[in-house]
Amino acid sequence: MGKFTRSLAEKITTLIEEDNYTITEICSIVGVSRKMFYQWKATKPNFAEELQQAVEAREEKLKQKARQSMRKKVEGYKQIETKTTYAASKDSDDPYTLVVKEYVVKEKYCVPETSAIVYSLSGGYNESKGEKQSQPPSSLVITVDSEKTKRDMERLQQKLSGNRSPC
Incomplete structure (x- = not known):
């Protein structure tokens, strides 16, 4: 099996951070057994720390993507x-030669999702406890361009606070 080197450790941590492979697949890619990987993790504190940092970086990237997706919604x-x-x-004797017959581009606007807005206004997800919060930890500021969206959000906020509007 492989011998532990700095370059091998860097390659492993990079693959973990990229989040494209399982530990088994990473071990196969770098040419070490899973047993050896876990032995290095247990006996080499610096390697274990680098692995932990790679996992944390991977998780932070995932949270950032989730925040970006929620923002879009x-x-x-x-x-x-x-x-x-x-x-x-038609100009070629080769029947496998293709030309573009039609190219269509459609652009559509996806409206804000009410469920995402309600989720955000109600406090969302508490990372520290791993559960839904009953009260938001701080004020949420949402800027919108559309007057209709603004009115819809005001109605939602009134419903969440219990003040039902006659509108």
Whole structure:
């Protein structure tokens, strides 16, 4: 099996941080057994610390992506779809030569999701306890461009606070 080196440790921690492979797959990629990996982790404190830092960095990237996704759901976003249709070329003797027959680009606006707004206004998820909070830890500020979205959010906020509006 492989001998522990700094470059091998760096490659392992990089693969863990990228979050594309399991430990078994990483061991296979770098050419060490799982048993050896866990032995190094147990006997080499610096390596264990680097592994922990890689896991923490991976988790932080995942949280950042989740926050970005939630923000899109709260604010709304544009979605662009492209569709390309190909046909056999009439100018070529080769029936496998294709040319673009049609290229369609559709752009649509995805409106803010009410459930995401309610979730955000109600306090969301408490990372430290791993559970839903009953009260938000701090004020949430959401800036919107659309007057309709602003009115909808004000109604939601009134419903959450128990002050039902006659509107």
